[in-house]
Structure formats: structure tokens, C-alpha cells
Amino acid sequence: MFDDFSSSFIIQHYNYWMVIVLMMVGLYIVVSRGNLVKKIVGLNLFQTAVFMLYISVGKIIGGTAPILTGNPDEVYSNPLPHVLILTAIVVGVATTALGLALIVRINERYGTIEEDEIADIEQEIDRQESA
Amino acid sequence: MDMSPSFAISLAVLLPLIGTVLIGMSDRRPNQREAVSILTSIALFYVVAGFLPDVMSGARPSATWFEVLPSLSLAFEIEPLGMLFALVASGLWIVTALYCIGYMRGNKESHQTRFYMCFALAISAAIGIAFAANMFTLFIFYEVLTISTYPLVAHKQNEAAKSGARTYLGILIGTSIGFQLIAIIWTWILAGTLDFKLGGILAGKIDPTILPVLLGLYAFGIGKAALMPFHRWLPAAMVAPTPVSALLHAVAVVKAGVFTMLKVGVYIFGIDLLAVTQASDWLMWLAAASILIASTIALTKDNLKARLAYSTVSQLSYITLGMALATSLGVMGGAMHIAMHAMGKITLFMCAGAIYVATHKTEISDMDGLGRIMPFTFGAFLIGALSIIGLPPLGGAWSKWYLMLGAADAGHQIMIVVFMVSSLLNVAYLLPIVARAFFVPAPRFASAGAAAVPVRGGIQEAPILCVLPPVITAIGCLLLFFYAGEIYSLIYPVAFPDPSSAAVQSLAP
Amino acid sequence: MNAKTDTSLPAIARLLGRLDGRMLFWLLVLAGVLLALSDFAYHRHEIFDFEAVPLFYAGFAAASVLVLVLAGGIFRALFKRGENFYAPxxxxSEPPLKAQERDHA
Amino acid sequence: MPDIFPPALIFIAAAIVLPVLPKGNLRALFLLAVPLVAAHEIWQLSEGVTHTYELLGYSLTLMRVDQLSIVFGLIFSFAAFLALLYAWHVKDTVQQVTTLLYAGSAIGAVFAGDFVTLFIFWEGTAVASVFLIWARGTEGAYYTGMRYLIIQIASGVILVAGMALHYHETGSLAFGALTLGSLGTWAILIAFGIKAAFPLLHTWLPDAYPAATPTGTVVLSIFTTKLAIYSLARSFAGTEILIYIGTVMVFWPLIYAAAENDLRRVLAYALNNQLGFMVIAVGIGTPLALNGVAAHAVAHILYKSLLFMAMGAVLYRTGTAKASGLGGLYRSMPITALLCIVGGLAMSTPLFAGFVSKSLILSSVAKAYEPLIWAALLFGSAGIFYVAGVRLPYLAFFGEDKFAGAPERPKEAPWNMLLAMGLTAASCFALGLMPATFMSFLPYDVAYDAYTPDHILTQLQVLSFTAIAFFALWRFGLIKRPAPGILVDSDWLNRRLALAIVKLGAYISRNMWGLMSRTATRRLDAFLASIYRAHGPQGPLARSWPAGSMVLWIAVLLGFTLILSFSQSL
Structure with a gap:
């Protein structure tokens, strides 16, 4: 059933497929796991998938890193996605740090990092307040 | 008086403002304060009346303050309807200024300086409305009038006054922003101008099928006209001291409303446009319903001021109805009714105030037998009531006559029936007050523990300054019958535009 | 007490007292009979045929009264209500006017 | 004749001056002088239009003088004089002023040459007259006055509506002959009809007249209805429908008059019946008939005033005018009794004015060859004599002496009342004695002799047999002194039925309104509460959600947005 076109379509775009799979894995973890640290892990996976997507977009076959070499025939990869993703990596690190810091605070406050347990405690507090 | 018209107009609008400042400066000196108030009112009337010969001879004095946007400016122009309204408002201000003194002192009210200041401010706004040359100017002064009267309504500062004033402000501001402003902007977009022009500015610029919608935005947006179902503010505002009810809710505020209604009908839409498209038919029915329902409610009210308030709601719809008939005679009747009703209703309110000052009675059922004690007050009340009912030889007869002719012209015979029934309802809710006061003996209430009439023999009227003004306006009602011709010729060019004039020519498709 | 002879009453009252009795009735009957008989003696210029019927007017008048009395009786039976029906x-439903009220009025 | 001051304005000016005069004889003399001066003025009027004035571009006629208006003007002035003489003793300024205004308005309306002027005075009669009822000063009089006033003003507003429609149609406001047909003319006819007490529009009359003061009723009985008759004669002469309306008016009130207890109400019904005579004659509309209308109006004003005066005197002296409380009064009020009998006779006995005028009307109907109408009128003549000429004096003054045991006998009427009654009786007599002079006043120049042997014989037969029948039936017990109680007329329709309907309507609308506003408030409250439930501090939308579900939902939302934007770009 793999005819010429479709097989080449799938194979030639393998990096995108990998990105999609990786992204969905991350998303799934964020949605399904109650543990906040695991959520952060999922988030990072998701993030990485986005990075790889952009970097793949910027890759030109046969191109070198976008550093001037003096050779007028040299082919470079697109520098813009790389720059963007460089920034995003930094932001991603910061986000992860902030998230982890919040998790530490939550752990101190509620004694747990399981999301459903936190929600239960929250509701209990609300009920007591309104009563 | 030799003044340029533009200066004179500015003076007319600013005079009450100057008065406001002077009143504010004489806070601690009541005599001076009231002298200022009366002098300002007389000066204002003098200035306003100075325009009359010019306007009657066809001139249209105008003044422009500044331009906000190209072809949108704060400008004034005096045309017959505005002349009439300004004369009514400024003329009755003199009487009311006198009456205020009697009432406020007789009742020992507090915060009198604030009261007089707001009062003058409101008159300034009323004059601004009367002389406005475009809908934009009118709208600004319309809002000024609303806001400046708010402290007057809330004057007593108790719970009832505050809640009444809240209703007052809520409905008036709400309708004017919610409907009127939209209508004005819409008009601006359609016509590209907001100037009042005889014959209207909308002809040919709007799809006739949505004309009723625009008219509806105006009709309900002009909340001061108290068209049902946006009439609640008027009875709510009756918590105000009686002079406020008298001038503002019988003359300035409500008349500003119906005046705006007439202006919109005559100068924005043009009665020909309304007549051709029949866009105002629904408004006519609503006004008719408003007349009858409000009269019926008035019948059930025992509180004198509440009864008068509902009577006002009903009478205002006469004017709206006159406009909605979209005939020349209807406009004539409506315009006349502004003056006739103002004179009659202010008499009634001032009498109600005089009764309150003298006896502290507010309920009609407590007033049995009072007529023998206060014959002048109740005599004036009788004359005012007869004028409102529309009996000759009192002014109210003419406006009703022209409204009926207008209805006949428009082919709406059923509206004649509405006027007839309304007259009878007027009899039923106004005359019992007088009849009971004069002819039903009082004692059975004195024994019932209610505030008994002081049973000394002879006449015990309110202070002279409370009794004289209603007597004057009652005589005014009588005079209006014989001098209605003057109003007729004043309004004539508006109601019956010369078919060859440029304004009417421009209407032709 | 006979009003005809009560000298404490004014003369007119005594005269009217006589009318109050049987005499008036019989006087009337006498006059009526004479008038009725004149129908046979005097020929009127009638416009309608039925005017010529002897005793037409006399009979018509008496019949009118009878009809009216009967109709009045029926109406009274049907439509009579107490004086307080519409009170107040x-x-x-109000008591008779007192002397001072009458004077005031 | 510009030097003549309009008689209506004489009355009105006098009414304005009157309150400043000191109470007492001076004022009473002044009052008496006013109608005499006015009558003198009217006497001097010559036919034509005088006193036109401009009002709002209408050219109006204050004084349109012709023989018809002169007759009515004269009798109104003279009757006002008699009524004021009768009320000499009254000290109440309100009654005095309103009597003058009322008479002035009526006379003004009579001379009005256009509908606007007529309307002004028409409403003047309505407003001025009601004070004569209210002056009684009781709760019942207040309500009666209100009912009376509303009906009278209804007549006025119907008139003005008719005027407006008529003016719209024809452009004319002239108060002249109209042809029934358009809506406007029908409205005018109904307006006149209310004041003329047409059947079903008549209830104000028996309602109001017995409720006024003793003197007020005399004044009331003079003007309003006769003004309406005048207006009908002016505008609707020869309108056929009036013949049938008049015929009903002859019958219906008569039956009530025959059964009523309150003697002033008996007179009010009798008055209504006599209006029927005039309405029929207006409907016939020939010159002879219109002469009959004018003559009968004059005669009727006089003898009906006389009867009302007599009953007023009885009320004044005894406090009641109800047959159930009267009887045998001739002992103490013999002169009044005698004058009352004269009043009864004046209605149709030869030598009195009523005989002349009734003969005119009967002849005109006979000439028009309307046998049924003629018979109805004959019935009316006999009936009116029965109710007002025999039954009424008998119930009031004869029979059982109701005052035998009373601590104090009622006194004879005061001198001024007696004098007024005497003068009225004398005028009836004078007009009856001088038919030629009487005729010369009437609007049309038609030769007519009332005193033919036919008429005299006919009338005497009718009268004597009416009286015989009464006494005979009284002996047989078929006619009795009525027991206390009132008769319900068609006023039940408005006083009970309409009131009940209005009350029901008010009840329904109040409850509907309450229900509607309650429902609306409840809906609004519920709506606000649901918003609060969702978004309030405890609301699910305000609670912190687990991050997982948040992400899920965001993903769903994003997906949805994607699909939307793609589907749009496709």
C-alpha cells in the first residue's frame, strides 16, 4: 500500500512525525498525570517538540551553520528559527525553574504535589470558610 | 435693548449661571440670595422676551460657541418652538421664584442656597435646550438639566428622597444614553448633520422601513417626555419639594422632554416624512394608551402630588400624540399644549404646595372641608383643573381643540375619542379634590384622629407668597384663552411651513 | 279633627280642606259627565277618524291613567329598591335636611 | 346695535362683582336687578348679527339675534329673576355666583352664532350648575354632583369633537341648521341629546335634580334642558329620528314619574316627559311646530318652575320631599298648596300658558298627520296631568296628616317663596289669557288660534277624566301613597353594572400587573442568581481547576479554533 509518493512523503518528513509524536506524548502527560513534577516533565517534552519543529524548518539540506565563511557559494541554514529557539530554550529553562519552585511552595503548603489531592483540600477549605 | 443677537443668546443661557454664582456667594444672607434669584429671573425673562418681536417677524437669531467637529458645533438658533418653550420656562420661573420663597421659608427647609443654585442652573439648561440649534447642543443641555435637577429631587436627603432621586437619575440618564445618544449618532451617520432644519434632515436618507425604529430610539430616549413605560421617574421625583415639582416637573423638565420630542418630529424627521411613511403611527397608539392608562392610575392615587404626577404623564402624551399625528394642526395643538399645560399644571402644583405649607396635608381624603378655609388656593386649583380638563374660557380648551382638529385631519377619529375620554377622566380625578374641599364637611376626619383642621373660624391661607403665585397663574390660564392667537401666529411658520420655502423645497424627492 | 271647621287654620286651608273630601270627587264627576255629554251635542272638526268616536277623549284619558298606574305598579314591583341601594x-339614603342646613342652603 | 351690552356678559360681570357686595338685602336686590336689566336689553334687541369677535383666526358671533333666540333669552332672564326672588333668603355666595354664571351661560349660548361660542357657554352651564347640587353639602350630593358633572362635560366634549369633525368636513363653524349624516353631525346631535335627556342619556336628570338644594333645583330646572331644546330646534329642525326619540321620551319617564316616591324626582321625570313633547315638535320641524317648541319651552319653564318651587318650599319647611313622609300639608302650607295646584293646572288647562303651547304642538303633529305620535302625545298630556297635576299635589298636601303628632307644625313658606310662586303663576295665567301677545313673540309668523271650542272641550274632557280616574282609582286602592324606596332606572347600568365592570377590570389588571411584575422580577432574580452561582466566589467557574483539565480544555479550544480557521480559508 506504500506507493512511491506516500512512502516518500512519510519518510521524507520523518522529523515532523517525530515532532508530532513527541508533542502528543508531552501533552498527554500534562493532561493525564496528577503529579505536578511529571506535568513539568510533560511540559518540557512538549517544549522540546516545538523546538525541534522549528529547527527542522530552518534546516536546509547541505547547508552549514549560519556562520559567515567568506565563500560566496556556501549554503547556510535559515538562522531565524535557530535564534528564536535559542531564546525559547532560555525561556523554557526559566519556566521550568519557576514551575519547580511553585511545586516546592505547593508541597510546603499542602504537603502533596498530587493535583486531585490539592483540589480536595481546596474544596475542604472553601466549605469551612463558607460554613 | 441693543445687543447683537449672538450676544443676547449667550446672555440668556449664561444669565442663570451668573445668578447661580451670585446665589452661591450670598449663602449667609437669605434676603440677598432670594433677591438675586428673583432679579435674575426677571432679567432672564426680559432678555428672552426681547427676542419675541424678531422671531415673530421671521428672524432666526443665532449664535455659535465653538465647533467640535466640522459641521458639528455648540450652537444656538431661536425658532418659534424654542421661543415658546423659553418664554414658558423663564416666565414661570419668576412666579416660581416668588413661590419658592414662601414655600421654603414657610416650611423651614434646609440647604436653601444649594436649592436656589441648582434651580438657576436647571433654568440655564432649559434655556440652552430651547435655543439649541442642533441635536448635539440640545443633548448636552438635556443632560445638564438632568444632572442639575438631581440635587433638587434629593433635596430632603432622607431615604425616600434618595431612592426617588435614584430612579429619577437612573431612568433619565439610562434612556438618554441608551437610546437617544444612539439615535443621534445614527442620525449623524445617515444625514451627516445634526442641525435642526424645518422639514427634517432625514428625508431620502433613510430606508422608510427602519424609520419607526429610529423614531422609537428617539421617543424612548427622550425619557423626559415620560412616555410609558419610561414614566416611572416622574412620580418618583415627587419626593422633591413642591416648587421643584412645580417648575421642574410640570414645566422645565417634562416640557424639555416634549419640546425635544416636537423638535425631533418637526426638525429632524419632518412631519411630511412621518405622514408619508406613517412611521409615527405606532407612537400615536402608544401615546394614546399612555394618556388613558396614566389618567386611570391618577384616579387611584390619594396622594395629591402623585395624582398630579400621573396627570402630567398623561398630559405630556397629548403633545407626543400631537407630534405623532404628523399633521400641521397636530403640531400646533402639541406646541400650544406646552404653554397651556404648563400654566395649568404649575397652578395645581403650587396649590398643592400651599395646602401642604398651611396644613401639612398631602392626602386628598384628608382635605375635606379645607376649601372654606383656603378659598383662594382652592379657587386657583379649580381654575387650573378646568384648564387642564380643557374647558373654556381657559387656555387648555384651545390646545385640545387643535389636537382634535389634527386628529380629524390625520383621519384618526379614534384619537378624538381618546381626547374625549381623557377629558372625562381629568374631570374624575381633578374636580373631586375641589368639590370635596368646598362641599363635603370636614369633621368626620377630625374625629378619626387624623391631623385635624384647626377649627378656627374664617380664612387660614398659607403665606401670601404661597398663595399669590398660583392665583397669578390661574389668571394666566384665563388670559391664555384670549391670547392663544399670539401663540398660534408664533407657531404658525413651524406648523404650516410655506410650501415655496427652501426648507420644504429640499424635501421634494 | 276636621280641617273644614278647624278655626285655628287659615281660611284657605279650610277651603282646601273641603276639597280633600268627597265633595271634590263628585264635583269632578259632575263636570266630567257634562263634558262627556257635550260630545253628543257638539260636532268637532276632527282630523283623525277616531276622534269622532263618542267619548273618545274621556275614555282615552281615563284609560291612559289606568295604563300608567298599572305600568307604574309593575315598574315599582320590578325596580323598587331600598333607599340605601346606592348609599352612600x-x-x-340621607336623613331629612336639618333646619340649619336648609337655611344655609 | 353696538350700544347693547351682550346680556350674557351682564350676568357674568354681575357674578364677578357680587362677592364684594355685603351679604343681605342689598345683595339680594342686586341679584334681582341683574336678570331684569338683561331682560330689558334683550327686549330692545333687533334681529341681526351683532358683536362679532376674532379668536385665533375664527370670526365668531357673540350675538346672533333672531326671534327664536329672543324668546329663549327673554324667558331665561325672566325665569332667572323668579328663581332669584325665590332664593332671596339664601346667603350662600357660591350659589348666588353660580346661579348668575349659569343663567349668563345659558343666555350666552342662546345668542351664540357659531359653535365655538356655543361650546364656551355650553360648558359654562355644565360647570356652573353643578355647584347648585354640591351646595347641599352632603356626601350624597357630592357624588351626585360628580356624576352630573361628568355627564354634562361628556356632552361638551362630544360637542367639541363633533365640531372638530364637522369643521374638518365643511370648514364651517356656523351654529345653524345641520343635516344629519356625517359622524360630526351625529356627535353634535348626541351632545345636544345628552342635555336634552334623550332616552338612556337621561339618567342625570332624575338623579341630579332631587339632590340639589331647594332653591338650586328651581334654577337647574330652567336652563340646561331648554338650552338643549333650543339647540335642537336651531340645528336639527325637521330631523325625523327626533320624532321617535321624543315619543320614547314621552312614555318612559312618565311611568317612572307615576311610580316615584321622591316628589322632586317625580317632577324631574315629568320634565323629561315634557321635553319629549318639544323634541317631537322639533322633529316635525314645520313653522307651526317650531312655534310650538318655543311656546312650550316658555310655558314649561314657568309651570315647571312653579311646581319645583312648591316642592322646594315643602322641602325647605319639612326637610323632605318624599311622598312617604308627606301628607295633609295644606293645613300648614295652604298658599303653597294652592299655588302648587295652580302649577298643575297651568300645564294644560285653558286660560293658562301650557294649554296654548300644548295645543300648538298637538295641532302641528295632527297637521303632519302622524296619528300614532299624536296619540302618544295625548297619552302624554293625560299622563303628565295625572303625575304632576293631580298625584303630586295630592300626595304632598292632602290625604293623611303626617304632621298631626309632630311637636311643631311646619310653617307656611317664606314670603319671598310665596311671592315668587305667585308671580310665576300669574305669568302662566297672563300668557294664557293673552294668546295673541304670546303668539307674537314666537319665531314664525303663523296664524294660530288655540282657543277653539274643539281644543277647549277636548282638553277639559281629558283633564277632568284624568282627575276622575285618579280619585276613583285612589278610592279603589289601586293608587296608594308610595312606600319609601327608590326606583332603579337605566342609571343602574352605569352606577352598578359599569362600576362593577370597572372594578373587575381594575382587579384583573392589578393582579395581572402584579403577576407580570412578580414573574419578571422572579425571572430576573433567578437569572442573576444563576450568574452568581457560576461566577460567584463559590461558583464552579471561579474555582481553581486542576491544571490537567485546563490544558485539555485549552487544547480542545485551540483545536476548535484551528478547524474553524481552516474551514474558513477553504
């Missing part, structure tokens, strides 16, 4: 909205 009518003067019927």
Missing part, C-alpha cells in the same frame, strides 16, 4: 352615593 346618593342623597336618597
Amino acid at each position: 352615593f346618593s342623597t336618597d
Whole structure:
């Protein structure tokens, strides 16, 4: 059933497929796991998938890193996605740090990092307040 | 008086403002304060009346303050309807200024300086409305009038006054922003101008099928006209001291409303446009319903001021109805009714105030037998009531006559029936007050523990300054019958535009 | 007490007292009979045929009264209500006017 | 004749001056002088239009003088004089002023040459007259006055509506002959009809007249209805429908008059019946008939005033005018009794004015060859004599002496009342004695002799047999002194039925309104509460959600947005 076109379509775009799979894995973890640290892990996976997507977009076959070499025939990869993703990596690190810091605070406050347990405690507090 | 018209107009609008400042400066000196108030009112009337010969001879004095946007400016122009309204408002201000003194002192009210200041401010706004040359100017002064009267309504500062004033402000501001402003902007977009022009500015610029919608935005947006179902503010505002009810809710505020209604009908839409498209038919029915329902409610009210308030709601719809008939005679009747009703209703309110000052009675059922004690007050009340009912030889007869002719012209015979029934309802809710006061003996209430009439023999009227003004306006009602011709010729060019004039020519498709 | 002879009453009252008795009735009957008989003696210029019927007017008048009395009786039977029927909205239910009220009025 | 001051304005000016005069004889003399001066003025009027004035571009006629208006003007002035003489003793300024205004308005309306002027005075009669009822000063009189006033003003507003429609149609406001047909003319006819007490529009009359003061009723009985008759004669002469309306008016009130207890109400019904005579004659509309209308109006004003005066005197002296409380009064009020009998006779006995005028009307109907109408009128003549000429004096003054045991006998009427009654009786007599002079006043120049042997014989037969029948039936017990109680007329329709309907309507609308506003408030409250439930501090939308579900939902939302934007770009 793999005819010429479709097989080449799938194979030639393998990096995108990998990105999609990786992204969905991350998303799934964020949605399904109650543990906040695991959520952060999922988030990072998701993030990485986005990075790889952009970097793949910027890759030109046969191109070198976008550093001037003096050779007028040299082919470079697109520098813009790389720059963007460089920034995003930094932001991603910061986000992860902030998230982890919040998790530490939550752990101190509620004694747990399981999301459903936190929600239960929250509701209990609300009920007591309104009563 | 030799003044340029533009200066004179500015003076007319600013005079009450100057008065406001002077009143504010004489806070601690009541005599001076009231002298200022009366002098300002007389000066204002003098200035306003100075325009009359010019306007009657066809001139249209105008003044422009500044331009906000190209072809949108704060400008004034005096045309017959505005002349009439300004004369009514400024003329009755003199009487009311006198009456205020009697009432406020007789009742020992507090915060009198604030009261007089707001009062003058409101008159300034009323004059601004009367002389406005475009809908934009009118709208600004319309809002000024609303806001400046708010402290007057809330004057007593108790719970009832505050809640009444809240209703007052809520409905008036709400309708004017919610409907009127939209209508004005819409008009601006359609016509590209907001100037009042005889014959209207909308002809040919709007799809006739949505004309009723625009008219509806105006009709309900002009909340001061108290068209049902946006009439609640008027009875709510009756918590105000009686002079406020008298001038503002019988003359300035409500008349500003119906005046705006007439202006919109005559100068924005043009009665020909309304007549051709029949866009105002629904408004006519609503006004008719408003007349009858409000009269019926008035019948059930025992509180004198509440009864008068509902009577006002009903009478205002006469004017709206006159406009909605979209005939020349209807406009004539409506315009006349502004003056006739103002004179009659202010008499009634001032009498109600005089009764309150003298006896502290507010309920009609407590007033049995009072007529023998206060014959002048109740005599004036009788004359005012007869004028409102529309009996000759009192002014109210003419406006009703022209409204009926207008209805006949428009082919709406059923509206004649509405006027007839309304007259009878007027009899039923106004005359019992007088009849009971004069002819039903009082004692059975004195024994019932209610505030008994002081049973000394002879006449015990309110202070002279409370009794004289209603007597004057009652005589005014009588005079209006014989001098209605003057109003007729004043309004004539508006109601019956010369078919060859440029304004009417421009209407032709 | 006979009003005809009560000298404490004014003369007119005594005269009227006589009318109050049987005499008036019989006087009337006498006059009526004479008038009725004149129908046979005097020929009127009638416009309608039925005017010529002897005793037409006399009979018509008496019949009218009878009809009226009967109709009045029927109406009274059907439509009579107490004086307080419309109270307090009518003067019927009010007590007689007192002397000072009458003077004031 | 510009030097003549309009008689209506004489009355009105006098009414304005009157309150400043000191109470007492001076004022009473002044009052008496006013109608005499006015009558003198009217006497001097010559036919034509005088006193036109401009009002709002209408050219109006204050004084349109012709023989018809002169007759009515004269009798109104003279009757006002008699009524004021009768009320000499009254000290109440309100009654005095309103009597003058009322008479002035009526006379003004009579001379009005256009509908606007007529309307002004028409409403003047309505407003001025009601004070004569209210002056009684009781709760019942107040309500009666209100009812009376509303009906009278209804007549006025119907008139003005008719005027407006008529003016719209024809452009004319002239108060002249109209042809029934358009809506406007029908409205005018109904307006006149209310004041003329047409059947079903008549209830104000028996309602109001017995409720006024003793003197007020005399004044009331003079003007309003006769003004309406005048207006009908002016505008609707020869309108056929009036013949049938008049015929009903002859019958219906008569039956009530025959059964009523309150003697002033008996007179009010009798008055209504006599209006029927005039309405029929207006409907016939020939010159002879219109002469009959004018003559009968004059005669009727006089003898009906006389009867009302007599009953007023009885009320004044005894405090009641109800047959159930009267009887045998001739002992103490013999002169009044005698004058009352004269009043009864004046209605149709030869030598009195009523005989002349009734003969005119009967002849005109006979000439028009309307046998049924003629018979109805004959019935009316006999009936009116029965109710007002025999039954009424008998119930009031004869029979059982109701005052035998009373601590104090009622006194004879005061001198001024007696004098007024005497003068009225004398005028009836004078007009009856001088038919030629009487005729010369009437609007049309038609030769007519009332005193033919036919008429005299006919009338005497009718009268004597009416009286015989009464006494005979009284002996047989078929006619009795009525027991206390009132008769319900068609006023039940408005006083009970309409009131009940209005009350029901008010009840329904009040409850509907309450229900509607309650429902609306409840809906609004519920709506606000649901918003609060969702968004309030405890609301699910305000609670912190687990991050997982948040992400899920965001993903769903994003997906949805994607699909939307793609589907749009496709």
C-alpha cells in the first residue's frame, strides 16, 4: 500500500512525525498525570517538540551553520528559527525553574504535589470558610 | 435693548449661571440670595422676551460657541418652538421664584442656597435646550438639566428622597444614553448633520422601513417626555419639594422632554416624512394608551402630588400624540399644549404646595372641608383643573381643540375619542379634590384622629407668597384663552411651513 | 279633627280642606259627565277618524291613567329598591335636611 | 346695535362683582336687578348679527339675534329673576355666583352664532350648575354632583369633537341648521341629546335634580334642558329620528314619574316627559311646530318652575320631599298648596300658558298627520296631568296628616317663596289669557288660534277624566301613597353594572400587573442568581481547576479554533 509518493512523503518528513509524536506524548502527560513534577516533565517534552519543529524548518539540506565563511557559494541554514529557539530554550529553562519552585511552595503548603489531592483540600477549605 | 443677537443668546443661557454664582456667594444672607434669584429671573425673562418681536417677524437669531467637529458645533438658533418653550420656562420661573420663597421659608427647609443654585442652573439648561440649534447642543443641555435637577429631587436627603432621586437619575440618564445618544449618532451617520432644519434632515436618507425604529430610539430616549413605560421617574421625583415639582416637573423638565420630542418630529424627521411613511403611527397608539392608562392610575392615587404626577404623564402624551399625528394642526395643538399645560399644571402644583405649607396635608381624603378655609388656593386649583380638563374660557380648551382638529385631519377619529375620554377622566380625578374641599364637611376626619383642621373660624391661607403665585397663574390660564392667537401666529411658520420655502423645497424627492 | 271647621287654620286651608273630601270627587264627576255629554251635542272638526268616536277623549284619558298606574305598579314591583341601594352615593339614603342646613342652603 | 351690552356678559360681570357686595338685602336686590336689566336689553334687541369677535383666526358671533333666540333669552332672564326672588333668603355666595354664571351661560349660548361660542357657554352651564347640587353639602350630593358633572362635560366634549369633525368636513363653524349624516353631525346631535335627556342619556336628570338644594333645583330646572331644546330646534329642525326619540321620551319617564316616591324626582321625570313633547315638535320641524317648541319651552319653564318651587318650599319647611313622609300639608302650607295646584293646572288647562303651547304642538303633529305620535302625545298630556297635576299635589298636601303628632307644625313658606310662586303663576295665567301677545313673540309668523271650542272641550274632557280616574282609582286602592324606596332606572347600568365592570377590570389588571411584575422580577432574580452561582466566589467557574483539565480544555479550544480557521480559508 506504500506507493512511491506516500512512502516518500512519510519518510521524507520523518522529523515532523517525530515532532508530532513527541508533542502528543508531552501533552498527554500534562493532561493525564496528577503529579505536578511529571506535568513539568510533560511540559518540557512538549517544549522540546516545538523546538525541534522549528529547527527542522530552518534546516536546509547541505547547508552549514549560519556562520559567515567568506565563500560566496556556501549554503547556510535559515538562522531565524535557530535564534528564536535559542531564546525559547532560555525561556523554557526559566519556566521550568519557576514551575519547580511553585511545586516546592505547593508541597510546603499542602504537603502533596498530587493535583486531585490539592483540589480536595481546596474544596475542604472553601466549605469551612463558607460554613 | 441693543445687543447683537449672538450676544443676547449667550446672555440668556449664561444669565442663570451668573445668578447661580451670585446665589452661591450670598449663602449667609437669605434676603440677598432670594433677591438675586428673583432679579435674575426677571432679567432672564426680559432678555428672552426681547427676542419675541424678531422671531415673530421671521428672524432666526443665532449664535455659535465653538465647533467640535466640522459641521458639528455648540450652537444656538431661536425658532418659534424654542421661543415658546423659553418664554414658558423663564416666565414661570419668576412666579416660581416668588413661590419658592414662601414655600421654603414657610416650611423651614434646609440647604436653601444649594436649592436656589441648582434651580438657576436647571433654568440655564432649559434655556440652552430651547435655543439649541442642533441635536448635539440640545443633548448636552438635556443632560445638564438632568444632572442639575438631581440635587433638587434629593433635596430632603432622607431615604425616600434618595431612592426617588435614584430612579429619577437612573431612568433619565439610562434612556438618554441608551437610546437617544444612539439615535443621534445614527442620525449623524445617515444625514451627516445634526442641525435642526424645518422639514427634517432625514428625508431620502433613510430606508422608510427602519424609520419607526429610529423614531422609537428617539421617543424612548427622550425619557423626559415620560412616555410609558419610561414614566416611572416622574412620580418618583415627587419626593422633591413642591416648587421643584412645580417648575421642574410640570414645566422645565417634562416640557424639555416634549419640546425635544416636537423638535425631533418637526426638525429632524419632518412631519411630511412621518405622514408619508406613517412611521409615527405606532407612537400615536402608544401615546394614546399612555394618556388613558396614566389618567386611570391618577384616579387611584390619594396622594395629591402623585395624582398630579400621573396627570402630567398623561398630559405630556397629548403633545407626543400631537407630534405623532404628523399633521400641521397636530403640531400646533402639541406646541400650544406646552404653554397651556404648563400654566395649568404649575397652578395645581403650587396649590398643592400651599395646602401642604398651611396644613401639612398631602392626602386628598384628608382635605375635606379645607376649601372654606383656603378659598383662594382652592379657587386657583379649580381654575387650573378646568384648564387642564380643557374647558373654556381657559387656555387648555384651545390646545385640545387643535389636537382634535389634527386628529380629524390625520383621519384618526379614534384619537378624538381618546381626547374625549381623557377629558372625562381629568374631570374624575381633578374636580373631586375641589368639590370635596368646598362641599363635603370636614369633621368626620377630625374625629378619626387624623391631623385635624384647626377649627378656627374664617380664612387660614398659607403665606401670601404661597398663595399669590398660583392665583397669578390661574389668571394666566384665563388670559391664555384670549391670547392663544399670539401663540398660534408664533407657531404658525413651524406648523404650516410655506410650501415655496427652501426648507420644504429640499424635501421634494 | 276636621280641617273644614278647624278655626285655628287659615281660611284657605279650610277651603282646601273641603276639597280633600268627597265633595271634590263628585264635583269632578259632575263636570266630567257634562263634558262627556257635550260630545253628543257638539260636532268637532276632527282630523283623525277616531276622534269622532263618542267619548273618545274621556275614555282615552281615563284609560291612559289606568295604563300608567298599572305600568307604574309593575315598574315599582320590578325596580323598587331600598333607599340605601346606592348609599352612600346618593342623597336618597340621607336623613331629612336639618333646619340649619336648609337655611344655609 | 353696538350700544347693547351682550346680556350674557351682564350676568357674568354681575357674578364677578357680587362677592364684594355685603351679604343681605342689598345683595339680594342686586341679584334681582341683574336678570331684569338683561331682560330689558334683550327686549330692545333687533334681529341681526351683532358683536362679532376674532379668536385665533375664527370670526365668531357673540350675538346672533333672531326671534327664536329672543324668546329663549327673554324667558331665561325672566325665569332667572323668579328663581332669584325665590332664593332671596339664601346667603350662600357660591350659589348666588353660580346661579348668575349659569343663567349668563345659558343666555350666552342662546345668542351664540357659531359653535365655538356655543361650546364656551355650553360648558359654562355644565360647570356652573353643578355647584347648585354640591351646595347641599352632603356626601350624597357630592357624588351626585360628580356624576352630573361628568355627564354634562361628556356632552361638551362630544360637542367639541363633533365640531372638530364637522369643521374638518365643511370648514364651517356656523351654529345653524345641520343635516344629519356625517359622524360630526351625529356627535353634535348626541351632545345636544345628552342635555336634552334623550332616552338612556337621561339618567342625570332624575338623579341630579332631587339632590340639589331647594332653591338650586328651581334654577337647574330652567336652563340646561331648554338650552338643549333650543339647540335642537336651531340645528336639527325637521330631523325625523327626533320624532321617535321624543315619543320614547314621552312614555318612559312618565311611568317612572307615576311610580316615584321622591316628589322632586317625580317632577324631574315629568320634565323629561315634557321635553319629549318639544323634541317631537322639533322633529316635525314645520313653522307651526317650531312655534310650538318655543311656546312650550316658555310655558314649561314657568309651570315647571312653579311646581319645583312648591316642592322646594315643602322641602325647605319639612326637610323632605318624599311622598312617604308627606301628607295633609295644606293645613300648614295652604298658599303653597294652592299655588302648587295652580302649577298643575297651568300645564294644560285653558286660560293658562301650557294649554296654548300644548295645543300648538298637538295641532302641528295632527297637521303632519302622524296619528300614532299624536296619540302618544295625548297619552302624554293625560299622563303628565295625572303625575304632576293631580298625584303630586295630592300626595304632598292632602290625604293623611303626617304632621298631626309632630311637636311643631311646619310653617307656611317664606314670603319671598310665596311671592315668587305667585308671580310665576300669574305669568302662566297672563300668557294664557293673552294668546295673541304670546303668539307674537314666537319665531314664525303663523296664524294660530288655540282657543277653539274643539281644543277647549277636548282638553277639559281629558283633564277632568284624568282627575276622575285618579280619585276613583285612589278610592279603589289601586293608587296608594308610595312606600319609601327608590326606583332603579337605566342609571343602574352605569352606577352598578359599569362600576362593577370597572372594578373587575381594575382587579384583573392589578393582579395581572402584579403577576407580570412578580414573574419578571422572579425571572430576573433567578437569572442573576444563576450568574452568581457560576461566577460567584463559590461558583464552579471561579474555582481553581486542576491544571490537567485546563490544558485539555485549552487544547480542545485551540483545536476548535484551528478547524474553524481552516474551514474558513477553504
